[in-house]
Amino acid sequence: MFNAEQLASERGTLAQFIRSMQKIQKYFEVVDVLIVVLNPQREIVFINNQGCAMLGYKLEELAGKKWFSLCVPERLQEGVRAVFEKLVNGDWKQYEQFEHCVLTRNYEEKHFAWQNLPLRDTEGTVVGVVSVGHDISRFKKTEEDLAKSRDHYLELFEGLPVLIWKANSCGKRDFFNSSWLKFTGRQLYDEAHDGWLVGMHEQDRAAYALSFTTSFAQRAPFQVSYRLKNTSGQYRWLHESATPFYGADRVFSGFIGVCVDVTEARIPRTHEEKPG
Structure with missing residues (x-):
């Protein structure tokens, strides 16, 4: 079973981590979650196929793109970027779990609950962030x-x-x-x-x-x-x-x-x- 926390704890280069994720890509498809990896420049370096389907994009349309500019509603971008910067700078306890909306290709907003994990190199420097998101839009709609x-x-x-x-x-x-x-x-x-x-x-x-x-x-x-x-x-x-x-x-x-x-x-x- 996919364990993002275990993978994230295995220190190495970001490229090594991405290769590990790609090798076990098929296991992601049985889990109804969106898995995205961002580098410190806020670019998408990995996203699972299920995540692409949730957002309505093809993989090549997302790879290398700025996550916040493309997939976060404009009104939320500043706040979510600020959280990401705190994660990159090591402030994990407060934002390890976080909720915010994402924007699909059809401009539909979906509410996700995220678990964020740091990716560190052998020296302990944060080289990326892996975020595992669960679509909770239906529950939010019920609350509303x-x-x-x-x-x-x-x-x-x-x-x-x-x-x-x-x-x-x-x-x-x-x-x-x-x-x-x-x-x-x-x-x-x-x-x-x-x-x-x-x-x-x-x-x-x-x-x-x-x-x-x-x-x-x-x-x-x-x-x-x-x-x-x-x-x-x-x-x-x-x-x-x-x-x-x-x-x-x-x-x-x-x-x-x-x-x-x-x-x-x-x-x-x-x-x-x-x-x-």
Whole structure:
């Protein structure tokens, strides 16, 4: 099986390394990875056939070309070049694993996760960099779709006349809709995480904490009533219904709560109607 790290550890000239890579070229084709070797001048001195196919090029179209100018999106070139220079200068620990997009011949961007390894001569001087890349575009697309889906329903919550909050998978609140913020008269950064608790009546905090932590641990819906201070400084009774929610990947993502002001329903009537 191909072991780039073992090959890279065998010190010698860059040409010797390339010859070794060419001898075992056929073994690369059973591994769905892009393997590219750059010299300190940033030129492609080796790329496997599978890598050529991923990029949509023929081998002769890539050999000797400047990797960053040809295969890295222009907006990323400066940053990726800077990382390469650090690798050549011996700064390996920080950038041994790195992610960035590459550009195919058809100008399609693909997201790759890279493992970078130094090639050294017999004196220990870095004479090249071998990078092994895995195409993770599909996983990145899934992440982006999940983020868009999340942002979409949060936008829907903004238009609702009830108070809504969202807690992340750690139980910390990271979203309050505009109705909530209008009710409390505070900003999102004031309420975030546990900041919103300053508005809860002290006598209700212990019972609420018990309901929330128990339900959160069990991933179970819960209902609870408590008093929350509004923008006028008055305590209003809220009835809260909360439920766990899961992302499109079915991974637990946190809780969503909906609160309704039920103050009037809890005030005892002062005038009872007498039977006629």
